[in-house]
Amino acid sequence: MSDRVLDVKNLSIDIPLAEGMLHAVDGIDIHVDKGETLCIVGESGCGKSLTSLAVMDLLPKKAIRRLERLDLAGASILDYSEQQMSDIRGSKMGMIFQEPMTSLNPAFTIGNQMVETLQRHRNMNRVAARDLAKRMLEKVGITAADQRLNQYPHQLSGGLRQRVMIAMTLLCEPELIIADEPTTALDVTIQAQILLLLQELQSEFDMGLILITHDLGVVARIATRVAVMYAGQIVEQGTVKQIFDNPMHPYTRGLMRCIPVPGKTKPGEPLGSIPGMVPSLVGKFTGCRFAERCDHVTDACRQSDIELRAESGETQSYRCIIDAKEMAKVA
Amino acid sequence: MAGETASDADIEAIRKLYGFDRPILVQYLDWLQRAIAGDLGKSYYFRTDVSSLIGERLPTTMMLGVSAITFAIVFSVPLGVAAAIRPNSIIDRVALFLSVMGQALPSFWFALMLIILLSVNLRLLPTSGSDTWLHFVMPTVVLGYYAAPAIMRLTRTGMLEVLSTDYIRTARAKGLRPSVVLFKHALRNAIIPVVSLAAVQFGFMLGGSIVVETIFALHGAGFLAWESITRNDLPTVQGLILVFSLFYIVLTFLADLLNAWLDPRIRIS
Amino acid sequence: MPITDEVKLADESKLDSLTKKIRGHQGMIIGSVIVFAVIAIALLAPLLAPHDPYEQDLMKRLLPPFWDSRGSWEHIFGTDHLGRDYLSRLIYGARISLLIGIGAALISGLIGTIMGVMAGYFGGRVDMVVTFLITVRLSMPVVLVALAVVAIVGGSLQVVITVLGLLLWDRFAVVMRSSTLQIRSMDYVAAAQAVGCSVSRVLMTEVMPNVVNNLIVITTIEIAHAIILEAALSFLGLGVQPPLPSWGLMVSEGKDMMLFEPWLITIPGVALFLLVLAINLMGDGVRDITAPENRN
Numbered sequence: 001m002s003d004r005v006l007d008v009k010n011l012s013i014d015i016p017l018a019e020g021m022l023h024a025v026d027g028i029d030i031h032v033d034k035g036e037t038l039c040i041v042g043e044s045g046c047g048k049s050l051t052s053l054a055v056m057d058l059l060p061k062k063a064i065r066r067l068e069r070l071d072l073a074g075a076s077i078l079d080y081s082e083q084q085m086s087d088i089r090g091s092k093m094g095m096i097f098q099e100p101m102t103s104l105n106p107a108f109t110i111g112n113q114m115v116e117t118l119q120r121h122r123n124m125n126r127v128a129a130r131d132l133a134k135r136m137l138e139k140v141g142i143t144a145a146d147q148r149l150n151q152y153p154h155q156l157s158g159g160l161r162q163r164v165m166i167a168m169t170l171l172c173e174p175e176l177i178i179a180d181e182p183t184t185a186l187d188v189t190i191q192a193q194i195l196l197l198l199q200e201l202q203s204e205f206d207m208g209l210i211l212i213t214h215d216l217g218v219v220a221r222i223a224t225r226v227a228v229m230y231a232g233q234i235v236e237q238g239t240v241k242q243i244f245d246n247p248m249h250p251y252t253r254g255l256m257r258c259i260p261v262p263g264k265t266k267p268g269e270p271l272g273s274i275p276g277m278v279p280s281l282v283g284k285f286t287g288c289r290f291a292e293r294c295d296h297v298t299d300a301c302r303q304s305d306i307e308l309r310a311e312s313g314e315t316q317s318y319r320c321i322i323d324a325k326e327m328a329k330v331a
Numbered sequence: 332m333a334g335e336t337a338s339d340a341d342i343e344a345i346r347k348l349y350g351f352d353r354p355i356l357v358q359y360l361d362w363l364q365r366a367i368a369g370d371l372g373k374s375y376y377f378r379t380d381v382s383s384l385i386g387e388r389l390p391t392t393m394m395l396g397v398s399a400i401t402f403a404i405v406f407s408v409p410l411g412v413a414a415a416i417r418p419n420s421i422i423d424r425v426a427l428f429l430s431v432m433g434q435a436l437p438s439f440w441f442a443l444m445l446i447i448l449l450s451v452n453l454r455l456l457p458t459s460g461s462d463t464w465l466h467f468v469m470p471t472v473v474l475g476y477y478a479a480p481a482i483m484r485l486t487r488t489g490m491l492e493v494l495s496t497d498y499i500r501t502a503r504a505k506g507l508r509p510s511v512v513l514f515k516h517a518l519r520n521a522i523i524p525v526v527s528l529a530a531v532q533f534g535f536m537l538g539g540s541i542v543v544e545t546i547f548a549l550h551g552a553g554f555l556a557w558e559s560i561t562r563n564d565l566p567t568v569q570g571l572i573l574v575f576s577l578f579y580i581v582l583t584f585l586a587d588l589l590n591a592w593l594d595p596r597i598r599i600s
Numbered sequence: 601m602p603i604t605d606e607v608k609l610a611d612e613s614k615l616d617s618l619t620k621k622i623r624g625h626q627g628m629i630i631g632s633v634i635v636f637a638v639i640a641i642a643l644l645a646p647l648l649a650p651h652d653p654y655e656q657d658l659m660k661r662l663l664p665p666f667w668d669s670r671g672s673w674e675h676i677f678g679t680d681h682l683g684r685d686y687l688s689r690l691i692y693g694a695r696i697s698l699l700i701g702i703g704a705a706l707i708s709g710l711i712g713t714i715m716g717v718m719a720g721y722f723g724g725r726v727d728m729v730v731t732f733l734i735t736v737r738l739s740m741p742v743v744l745v746a747l748a749v750v751a752i753v754g755g756s757l758q759v760v761i762t763v764l765g766l767l768l769w770d771r772f773a774v775v776m777r778s779s780t781l782q783i784r785s786m787d788y789v790a791a792a793q794a795v796g797c798s799v800s801r802v803l804m805t806e807v808m809p810n811v812v813n814n815l816i817v818i819t820t821i822e823i824a825h826a827i828i829l830e831a832a833l834s835f836l837g838l839g840v841q842p843p844l845p846s847w848g849l850m851v852s853e854g855k856d857m858m859l860f861e862p863w864l865i866t867i868p869g870v871a872l873f874l875l876v877l878a879i880n881l882m883g884d885g886v887r888d889i890t891a892p893e894n895r896n
Contacts, residue, residue, distance in 0.1 A: 056504060058500070058503055058504060082509075085506075086503075086506045086507070086508060086509070087506060088506065089503070089504055089505065089506030090504065090505035090506030090507070091506060094504070094505075095504040097497060097500065097501060097504075099497050102496065102497040102498060103497045103498055103500070103501045104498055104501065105498040105501075105502070105516050105519075105520070106498070106520070106594070106595060106596050107516075107519045107520050107593075107594070107595060108516075108519075116505075116507065116511070116515075117505050117506075117507075120505070120506060120507055120508070120511075121506060152595040152596070152599060154595070154596045154599075155599065165501075168505070431627070431877065431880065431881065431884070432877070434876075434880055435824075435873050435874075435876040435877035435880055436873055437828055437831050437832065437848075437869065437872050437873065437876070438832070439831070439832055439835045439836075439848075439851065440831075440851055440865065440869035440872065440873070443851065443855055443858060443865050443869070444865075444866070444869070447858060447859070447862060451859055537741055538741045538742060538743040538744060539743070541743055541744060541747070541836075542743070542832055542835070542836065545836065556744055556747070557747070557836060560747050560748055560751045560838065561751065561837070561838075563751065563752075568744075568748050571744060572740075572741065572744055572745060572748065575741035575744055576739045576740055576741065579738070579739040579740075579741065580739045583738075583739070
């Protein structure tokens, strides 16, 4: 248990709107251990980004966060004040965002923005901080690091900027890194490099990594465990092998059919799609949220809220009242 | 200039002396030619060089202008930042209220009201002259308040925009202290257009100085303008128009320059 | 209902939503009320003014307003240094301010619109000339030039309106020029698309209202601008001439006595302030309702 980097229990996020209360995230449990990569997968709007912001306590002011437990490296940070949170942000846990083009301040040099992190959290003097920054840039594969430190963000390409972001997040050697779609805005060729880099760094620093993505290809490449989110809930979770080899929830299975999985999809085989749209989460919602789009839906699905269930002893769980094996037979 | 009781012969003599008998266009081109060379002619009234006349009076106006724009900035920027941090709060409403009020207030009336209030009733400040820095307090406020609303609004809008950017989110995620996020990261970006605006507003203050200096009897270029106009001192008036226009042009240019220099994306490309 | 649908309460017509927005905008309502009140006062001046604004009565000089112990209801706002009823002068002064504001705005609006549209439509050298003229105008110290011109030509209501009209056209020109350019670029789009109907539709529904809205906003700005400028000019003695009851002139005439008879300057000053404030609020309101993103 001392290996557990992050433990989140029963996270809910509500956002008050003009038309009512939006239940963006509903009762989520996630955990990450040292050296583990948890991928949170889901389509846009399913609440995965909000989840990561909630962990960092960076939600917009209007949002209401409710949690039963929020432990970082064994210590509860649930009731931390803003001052305390700002002390651990950037030092014990770090976050990498999706848009490298706009995530760095255009008015300051790379060096300035990296050094300030070290000055803030480690009280280093400028020379030592700059030196460490330089070494970190080299570690993420940036050549001519010394010159790069003097450059401004707009002078770097997207891929380079994302490397800088990664280096900046690693400066204080955090226990946990959350990466929110870190490769989505990058070229395909660069994507692979960045993912590889993240993997290497994770094992070197023995961190916990949460990677949020909508791209199953990324999941296949880098995940240890997977949590599939839909409409604010986790509908399935398990090891990457379990999810890919034996998806249980209809949504997960639908996702698997939508993309060509390397090694599984045969040439010429038609790709699937999931018709329908995500339901509105404003106000009270009872029953399965995937009901409208599910092939196996029954009346009972809409009656009451559905819990995650796992076969006894299994690490894989899914949120459906119909037994997975039954569904597998029909599909 | 000859006085109201002059005879026709007197008037004719003055005309010959100042070259008024030549066609207007020739007079004007002549003036322009000499102006470019730095010679702005001689004042009808003071009988000295216009250029030295203006040069003598300009520092007072410059001092007034600088303190006025400083006042406007020191007052408006913090207000705009505070309003942006808490949109729709009391401070936001107060800021917008003040800016609406400020834009409707006629400067000459404001000056007189301040004089009644501060000089007469409270006896805090002197009404005219330019001996001590106290003499500059009311003129500074009267000249500066007009630029304040625009500066406040621009700061507020700029900060609102900047505070919702990705790089501010990154700064927070890095655990930087709120004051650092606000003043180092946010303000540094939001202030760029404000600096340009301030430069342009500084130019407008030259025009505004005419009213202010006249009311407070400060012997600057604005007062000189009013004096010269009422005395039909044409060379001085022309000289002043030229000097004021030059200032506008230089300041607008400076504003663009500042804009480019403060934004590394433009500076380094 | 899918989460991506916009929540609409019922099918609102454009007029309904517009009325709703106007009602929610307190500033605009207050401003409009005041402006219309002032216009009404100006139009009905002969009926409303208790006395002749030019009638002097040196026996009744410098009487204070009714709220002072020495005041009376015969002269509600007191009298000035020549015994003229202040309320009546204030009422007739509204005419002057409005005349100046609207007159100058009309002239400058006409000049600026013509210049802007020509620049946008013809482009090329015409555009260069107009842009050059705008730059020249922008580098001129307006107050100084206005003062100088009035000093040379002599001050009067007509002169002030004309001078201000000839000086305040720059914003009109800039806006009309960019609007015209926008419309022109649509022409080319039309040629490329060869679907004439839809382009003129876009013109009517998108561009024209935008142009009209901008024009309204700028007109209110310039009206307020002209009113303040005239007041300042008259205050300095180089605007409207006595005995006309320009509010700026009234402040100027009263300033020598302002220590003992402060109402002489407070009353016309407040009137100026309220009128300009109201016009600005109206203009802000129009801009907020039609294009809140331009708020600056």
